[in-house]
Amino acid sequence: MGYNFTQKNGIMSSKTESKGCIVIIDDYDHIRTTFASYLENFGYQVKMAKDGSEALTLVDQNIFDVAILDVCLPDYNGMDLLNELKKIQPTLEIIICTGHSEDYDFFGAIKAGATDWIAKPCKLPELHAKVERVRREQKQLQKLSKKNCELEQIKTETEHVLKGMRSVIQNQDGVHIQKRTKIRTDFPEIIGDSEKIESVLGLVRLVSKTKSSVLITGESGTGKELIARPIHRLSNRTSFPFVPVNCGALTETLLESELFGHERGAFTGASMEKRGLVEEAEGGTLFLDEIGETTPQFQVKLLRVLQEGEYRRVGSSKCKHADIRIIAATNVSLEDNVQKGTFREDLYYRLNQFRIMIPPLRERNNDLLLLSQYFLESACTEFSKELVGFSSEVIEKFLRYAWPGNVRELENMVTQAVILATPPTIELGDVPTLIDRLHRHPRKTRLSDKPFNEAKNEFEIKYFQNVLDRTKGNLSAASRLSKIDRKQFREKARKLGVHGTSYSQQM
Ligand SMILES: Nc1ncnc2c1ncn2[C@@H]1O[C@H](COP(=O)(O)OP(=O)(O)OP(=O)(O)O)[C@@H](O)[C@H]1O
Ligand SMILES: [Mg+2]
CATH class of the missing domain: 1.10.10 (Arc Repressor Mutant, subunit A)
Structure with a gap:
């Protein structure tokens, strides 16, 4: 018999076109040889084993497609042998063959990984038909997995090409791609490497370890809340809550009951008593955004919390004690408000114990570029797009624009551009409002900028x-x-x- 089994020890016999390799495991010589010569007639290559040990050795040394397994062998229980064979070669398809078909647990065998079964005495054409079917299915599976491999390969190659494209484009004039930002371990959420943002973060590191109140100032969208959070996170209050409140969004009475809570029946509709946000923040940090929008009457109550750590629920005469740190933020000038008489001077000094000023985005060109690329990559992930960067015209205009809405405005503009853009880059047409905005808000460049x-x-x-x-x-x-x-x-x-x-x- 001219076998061409693939041998695992690396020795390959001469390969002729084969319909598949089969091992017949049966202790009856006659059955083995009959099955073998019958199947060989159809172009199969066949090896034979007279017991379990011989079968295991053969399967260990060769790769077979199909095993025809007699389950009554002198040295092995059929189910155990099936398991051992599958352990050696999990893809081996096994057709169970037994003379005691009435009491054999075929379903158990199928469950254990057998492909099919046939009862003895078996008709040779039936055996052949079963082998053919198994081989057909095997070939289809092989085709599919080959296709999968090819697809996998195409995917890897495409990624490789895209990577190459990025670096080629990066070296060309006309396209701007910013290097990936290094992520800081203590401020992973903050992008930027300008000196100005570094010095802001230096202040955050310092003040977070103290008990001081903090006033964060900066134009709208500069990242005041983003900076407030790590002040809390790096402080010893970190295991207690950080509670943000937008003071500008609520009327004076609502703000008071939101912050300090209220008693049952304190006002119409107060059917139950309610804990305030000051209570929610106990042990932690209360972040008061848009503090400049509060009324002087409310400011008195806030001052009391800051000075005495005391407050009263709306509708209650009982004083409550609060252990909270206050961080306030504003995009208006509190100094001006103090001058105008709309902000209490005593509260201003109390809040202004430590001041962090976040510079506008137009004064942080490095950050502007890093943030643009960062928002581009985030939006690409969100919308499954493959964009690599911005055209130089876009970047040139970004650098001339004043960004009155700062980082928030940049994020919105880049996200919209990613949706509109066709790979590989964001072009002027993808930021349709930019030119108009640029005319309305150009940067007031200093003489030395030119x-x-x-x-x-x-x-x-x-x-x-x-x-x-x-x-x-x-x-x-x-x-x-x-x-x-x-x-x-x-x-x-x-x-x-x-x-x-x-x-x-x-x-
Ligand atoms: N350096 C930065 N790195 C990453 N994201 C930033 C950065 N600065 C701001 N952002 C993002 O910009 C948006 C605006 O930030 P944030 O809400 O903290 O600004 P704000 O100054 O509190 O704005 P407002 O004055 O309107 O309250 C947020 O989505 C924030 O995550
Ligand atoms: Mg804010």
Whole structure:
């Protein structure tokens, strides 16, 4: 018999086209040889084992597709042998064959991993049909798993190409891709590596270890709440709650009952007593956002909590004690409010024990770039998109825009752009509102933000325009005022594109 079994010890016999490799395990010589020669006629390659030990050795050394297993062997119980065979080669399909079909537990065998069964004396065509069916199914499975492998490979290759594309694009002009941000261990949620944000985080580290109240100031969307949370997290109050309250969203009476709670019957609708947020925050931190929106009457009560640690529920005359730390935030100037008389000076000083000012995003260009990339990657994950970065035009405009809504505005704009954009990059068309916003809120750039020649040119234009405006376009008067020769003045004004047509006396 010319076998071509794949041998596990690495020796492969010569391979001819085979319909499959079969091992016949039976203690009857006659049955083994009859089955073998019958199946060989159909192109199968067959090996034989007369007992369990021989079968295990064969299966250990070769890879078979199908085993035909007689369950009554001199040395092995059929079920045990089935389990052992499956342990060695889990993909081996086993057809059980027994002469005692009435009392054999076929279902148990199928449960244990047998593929099919046949009763002895068996008809050879029936055996052949079963082997054929098993092989067909095996081949289909192999095809499917090959397809799966191919798909897996395509996926890996695509990822590889995309990675390559990113680094190629990264090296090209015209596209801006920011390097991944390093995540700090103590502030994993905060993105940014500008000096300004580093110094804010330095203050957070310092103040978190103290008992001091903190006032966080900064324009809307700069991350005041984001900074308040780690002050609590890094403090010794961390195992107690952090309770945020938006003071600007509630009327004075509502805010009072929300914060301090109320007794039953304290006001219409107060059918039950209610714990306030001060009580909820016991042992922890109360974060009062938009503190500048509170009324002086409410501020008195808050001052009492800060100074005495005492407060009263609405509708109660009993004093309660509070052990809380207060962090307040505002995007308006409390100093101005104190001047105007809308914010109590004593409360201001109490809150302002430690001040953290979060600079606007336009003063943190590094952070702006890192945050843009960070929001791009987050949105790509959320919307399953493969974008790598921004076109240089977009970044150039990002850097000229004033971002009045700061990080929140950036996050919204980038998220919307990711939805609109076609890979690989975000283009100007994907940020449709940017140009308009840029016109309305350009950055007030300092002179030193520009290259000298650009700044000088701007100055000259302004100067010549101003002189011509003051002299109502009279060149002789302009020459006298500027102490520049009349001809030279005219020439320079022409070069700068300045005409004495628009007269503004204010300039
Ligand atoms: N450095 C940062 N890194 C990551 N996300 C940030 C950063 N700064 C702000 N954000 C995000 O920007 C959004 C606005 O932040 P936050 O609510 O803390 O701002 P705020 O100053 O409290 O705003 P408001 O004045 O409107 O109350 C949040 O989604 C926040 O996670
Ligand atoms: Mg806030």
